[in-house]
Amino acid sequence: MTVKVTWKLPDGTEITGAAEAGQNLMQAALAHDVPGVIGECGGTLSCATCHVHVAPEWAEACGAPEDFEDAMLDMADDRDETSRLSCQIEASDALDGLVLIVPDA
Numbered sequence: 713m714t715v716k717v718t719w720k721l722p723d724g725t726e727i728t729g730a731a732e733a734g735q736n737l738m739q740a741a742l743a744h745d746v747p748g749v750i751g752e753c754g755g756t757l758s759c760a761t762c763h764v765h766v767a768p769e770w771a772e773a774c775g776a777p778e779d780f781e782d783a784m785l786d787m788a789d790d791r792d793e794t795s796r797l798s799c800q801i802e803a804s805d806a807l808d809g810l811v812l813i814v815p816d817a
Contacts, residue, residue: 715803715810719746719764722816731803737812738762738799748814755799757781762798763788767811774801774810790815 714730717740721727731740741749741762750761757780766774771794777785781800785791798812 713805715805715808717803717807718809718811719744719749720767720811720813721747722814733803733805735803736799737764737801737803737810738797740803741798741812746814748817749798751799753799757784757797757799760784760788760797763791763815764796764798765790765792765813765815766794766796766801767813768794770807770810773806788815789817 713733717731718726718728727744727746729744731737736755738751738755742751752761753759774796777796781797785795
């Protein structure tokens with residue numbers, strides 16, 4: 713199954729693409745050339761270059777960061793209560809239509 717995800721960029725541009733169920737959303741962002749999602753560590757949870765803000769209406773569905781992700785998010789600029797590392801969000805049926813906001817770099 714594919715899941716529809718929309719990334720909102722700082723300039724107002726939106727990129728909508730598909731992610732395969734089970735794929736992390738950093739990989740999906742890279743596959744769709746989403747600017748601002750770099751994924752420097754390749755999804756090994758050792759950087760914060762895939763930081764995104766989950767749209768408020770999707771925050772509960774995505775869940776809160778685990779302890780180690782929470783610590784890594786301390787390295788991210790513009791962190792807020794909906795901040796997540798997109799490498800730690802896995803595409804699933806429950807997230808079909810998800811909106812992620814890419815912070816201004």
